[in-house]
Amino acid sequence: MALLEVESVVRSYGGVRAVDDVSVQIDAGEWVAVIGPNGAGKSTLFNLLGGQVKPNSGTVRLAGRNINRLEPHARYGLGVARSFQISSLFPDLTVREHLTLACREKHRWNLARTWRGDRELQARVDEMLDLWGLDRDRDHALPALLSYGEQRRLELALAVASKPRLLLLDEPNVGLTAAECDDLLARLRALGPDPAVVFVAHDMDMVLGWATRILVMHQGGLLADGPPEEIANNPFVEEVYLGATGTTTA
Numbered sequence: 215m216a217l218l219e220v221e222s223v224v225r226s227y228g229g230v231r232a233v234d235d236v237s238v239q240i241d242a243g244e245w246v247a248v249i250g251p252n253g254a255g256k257s258t259l260f261n262l263l264g265g266q267v268k269p270n271s272g273t274v275r276l277a278g279r280n281i282n283r284l285e286p287h288a289r290y291g292l293g294v295a296r297s298f299q300i301s302s303l304f305p306d307l308t309v310r311e312h313l314t315l316a317c318r319e320k321h322r323w324n325l326a327r328t329w330r331g332d333r334e335l336q337a338r339v340d341e342m343l344d345l346w347g348l349d350r351d352r353d354h355a356l357p358a359l360l361s362y363g364e365q366r367r368l369e370l371a372l373a374v375a376s377k378p379r380l381l382l383l384d385e386p387n388v389g390l391t392a393a394e395c396d397d398l399l400a401r402l403r404a405l406g407p408d409p410a411v412v413f414v415a416h417d418m419d420m421v422l423g424w425a426t427r428i429l430v431m432h433q434g435g436l437l438a439d440g441p442p443e444e445i446a447n448n449p450f451v452e453e454v455y456l457g458a459t460g461t462t463t464a
């Protein structure tokens with residue numbers, strides 16, 4: 215059984231079929247890029263997986279379980295984590311407070327034991343700070359005092375704090391240099407081989423560098439689905455996708 219099974223999913227807005235009868239299966243450990251021109255339906259598909267939007271018809275299953283009706287927080291509890299393109303950090307919470315909240319879910323049973331529980335929780339936060347290259351000495355800084363790269367790393371750390379089985383990343387490279395993007399990839403790979411990572415990206419260097427498989431969306435539908443070398447040489451994809459990059463915002 216695939217980790218994620220999307221079956222004939224449709225989501226319309228008025229007369230627009232933002233996602234039009236998409237079926238796809240994704241296994242644990244896959245790194246799947248979702249590409250396509252502006253308005254192709256990439257974000258809507260992500261919202262359907264994360265639970266921010268519900269399908270008009272069709273089914274989304276995680277490890278065989280129908281999760282159509284589950285809200286984002288319930289999906290998070292089952293291992294679906296998501297980062298957003300627009301910063302989702304709270305301006306009044308420190309770096310440590312952000313991570314404490316994110317790590318808390320997994321340690322809830324420990325919190326009942328107060329002091330010991332808190333110590334274990336803070337040890338996990340320290341571990342996350344180190345893993346994501348965030349300075350322990352500056353853990354009381356508010357997000358505004360972090361560099362842009364540090365903010366992105368904190369957001370990713372929050373997304374993976376739950377040890378997700380399915381990680382959804384919406385344009386994780388936006389605003390980063392190529393070196394910072396490579397650094398992010400190395401940190402994500404350190405999560406191990408198990409999580410499936412699905413990401414939206416417009417940068418083809420990044421897509422070809424990260425993905426083991428590429429989904430191409432066009433007008434709500436799935437235009438192509440295959441390994442990077444196959445997609446890169448697909449003339450139809452080139453015409454529809456690369457031909458439209460002039461209007462695409464990175």
Ligand SMILES: Nc1ncnc2c1ncn2[C@@H]1O[C@H](COP(=O)(O)OP(=O)(O)OP(=O)(O)O)[C@@H](O)[C@H]1O
Nearest residue numbers: 227230231232250251252253254255256257258259
């Ligand atoms: N909340 C909404 N209300 C109305 N129309 C919407 C809504 N969300 C998406 N759409 C429409 O659905 C289509 C797909 O949009 P979507 O945002 O999924 O595209 P996208 O592939 O993410 O594009 P981009 O690359 O520009 O981010 C578009 O025509 C868009 O206008």
Ligand SMILES: [Mg+2]
Nearest residue numbers: 253256257258
């Ligand atoms: Mg989008």
